[in-house]
Amino acid sequence: MPDVSGLLPDTSSRNSWTARIGEVDPAELLEVQLVNAVAPFLLIDRLLPLLLKAPAPRRYVVNVSAVEGQFTVANKTGRHPHTNMAKAGLNMLTRTSAADLARRGVYMCSVDTGWITDEIPGPIRDHLDRRTPLDVIDGAARVYDPIVRGEAGDPVHGVFLKDYAEAPW
Template sequence: AKIGMYIALRLLRDGAHTTITTRFPNDAIRRFKAMEDSDEWIHRLKIVGIDLRDPAQVVALADSVAAEGPLDILINNAAQTVRRSPGAYSELVSAESAPLPAGELPAAEVIGTFNSGSVDRVAALPSARKEGLSAQEVTDLALVTGSASPARIAAGTAIDAGGLVPDLHDTNSWIQTVDEVEPIELLEVQLCNSTAPFILISRLRPAMAATAAKHAYVVNVSAMEGVFSRGYKGAGHPHTNMAKAALNMLTRTSAQEMFEKDGILMTAVDTGWITDERPHPDKMRLAEEGFHAPL
């Protein structure tokens, strides 16, 4: 599991009614249901299947949330960082059509033309794994540490914290320069990381202004890559740097005005280094030397 799920769990365990978004709603249902204390809060959870690359779906989501009444907290979590290679989503796509667990399940909704995670056909091609995992096995592996260890990768049984089959290619956009990043990935990253948050903040502002609490809150999950004052800036992944810088500037531009007019507190936060996005050979070499991402 990654920070999005842990944020949602914290809110749920603190008593909040919580709506989350995902491209794989059935996988999310299984993950939350797998928590030992899920019976205590699952009735307060709603899972929305959506593709943040489609602004029309984001608008529909915002309007749906606004129609439910005042909103206390909006968290724009980190979204797409690098575009995964073909086959990475194969297990998740297969698991979306599998039966759901028994017992009480969270409310669920699908936005627009969303279908099986709205993953591109090329991104969901069958992987080179010897045999597929069951839906529950994908969930179980994604929730434990070591599920994408070098040994499991070598055995062809690895699933990472996002439920993806690890990408074993020797390059990806994390090390690509401005002339190497594909236009489609440039657009996807901007749509997920800056356009979608802008739309949600814009259209949900009236709902947040209407909260009965003293303040409403917007938390934009940014990253060090979007900070201009950082001393060192490498040439890799300029498109993700752009997206995070845009999110920071949105916060810088609108936070004071939103607070003064509507009492909405908006901030941008850097959660720290959680996922090592470097290509597989680089990660394996560094792992052999004892390195792992701090969080």
């Protein structure tokens, strides 16, 4: 049965979200890197000529990141290191490329969508009887916010946004 966001919940008793180093399948590691770091890089790299030719004075790249990619979070656990690596890589792409792109009218930032899905395996999650505080609409609004700001004359770039505000990397 789909959850409140219409997503099919993970009913397994264990998944890679709870895995530690030594427990992550290599295929899972590669998939997470491809989806969260490699694909965004390739999309930006290959679409950049089109972005630069666009007639709009401001263009945007909003990388969907997460607190998993922040180095400054004090309570990191040993769980899901492959996801932490991927989001940190995505954040580094933003940090190292945003200034150059901004000089060309393309504003890139990273955004944490907030806690909109619960990756903890179903049986554990059900036992805890917890629900995510945000939904996919909240997450989408956070991704759209840098574009709204930019179109209002305050383009943000080279930053990590959490809860609509700059947060440390």
